[in-house]
Amino acid sequence: MEKIGFVGVGLMGHGMAANLLAAGHPLTVVAHRNRGPVDDLVSRGAVEAADLAALARASDIVHICAPGSPQVEAIVEVLAAEMLKGGIVVDCSTSNPVSTEALAARLAERGIDWVDAPLGGTPVQAEAGELAAMVGATPEVFARIEPVLRTWAGTIAHVGGPAAGHKMKLLNNFLAMGYGALYSEALALAEKAGLGTDTFDSVIRGSRMDCGFYQTFMGYAVEGNREAHKFTLTNALKDMTYLSAMAGGTGVANPIGAAIRNSYALAVNTGGDGAEDYVPHLVDYIARANGVDRG
Known part of the structure; x- marks a missing residue:
């Protein structure tokens, strides 16, 4: 099973992360401001990383649920330096496609693949594993990531390459x-x-x-x-x-x-x-x- 890191276990991220755990994926999370969702996920079997760099090193695939592009850019700055070649970054935020294209290119230079998978749905649907995902990824990367996305998404539309989802x-x-x-x-x-x-x-x-x-x-x-x-x-x-x-x-x-x-x-x-x-x-x-x- 792919080892998953999750950054941003808030309203939407908590349910998504819980479904990844339920499907059997080893999950690493990192705390931000609200400890409640982190503590709940740890009680279900997740591991809490000391910081973002530790999460990156422990993960094959990292999901990001952040408010917007400035926060995603700061997170990717650390992931690009710490993730191993062959990893995947999945941005589930609603981000600026101009920024997305630049981040995907930067990660590619490090041998790390990019997926944008912004969400459709509500926190209730996130908990139920019934979100929609609009996915931007190369066909090869999509083939690898699709089974992971299906743990938390009921509907998946692969709409094109990197940035197409955003x-x-x-x-x-x-x-x-x-x-x-x-x-x-x-x-x-x-x-x-x-x-x-x-x-x-x-x-x-x-x-x-x-x-x-x-x-x-x-x-x-x-x-x-x-x-x-x-x-x-x-x-x-x-x-x-x-x-x-x-x-x-x-x-x-x-x-x-x-x-x-x-x-x-x-x-x-x-x-x-x-x-x-x-x-x-x-x-x-x-x-x-x-x-x-x-x-």
Whole structure:
């Protein structure tokens, strides 16, 4: 069995790591700020490394779940120096493809392969081993890594070579964050026009305009469940900023992407708690900007 290292056993990473352990992979983890997930995984049989360098030396394959490219770059700096030739780095973060391409090239010089496998799904799906993965890897590396990915992913799409997974993930999040911005503006308008949120929802729910994202978003907007969709406003803004860079790099006009990014920038930069407020909470910021009191 491949020896796995896991960096970032947080909301998504804990479930993924637990499934790797359950499948029989020797697992090494490293602590960051929250000890709870690390202690739980150690109780299940994982080994805690003293530092990132020790984790790299103990692992054939290292998974990374980090907030974004700056953190991934810092982690890879250590992995590139410490992992043995023939190892694989799997970045499950939503990262900037420009950075991804540079990291893959640097690791290749060291004889270390690269996989980008950003995630689709929720922490509940992570625990159940039912995440989706959009994978960028060479065919040879994908053949080796696929059985490992299947321990925590229910759906795997191999979309191309290194960085292709991150490009596809940004397109996926373009749609998702766009839904969030659109729903928030529509609900502000519904309130201001005298229809209200409940009336709006009674027409859209179950119609052709309904979808899974709509239902989790309305889990907060209608039902008040603050944890209906645990993806932070800060991450949404980060992803839309990466999308803008991708569009600029390809020369594609991206006016709708810019408008979506501005919706999240408004929230984050006008008192939003980006560490605690999630995408469905955007509805409150757009409402306040339009003089609507959602109570």
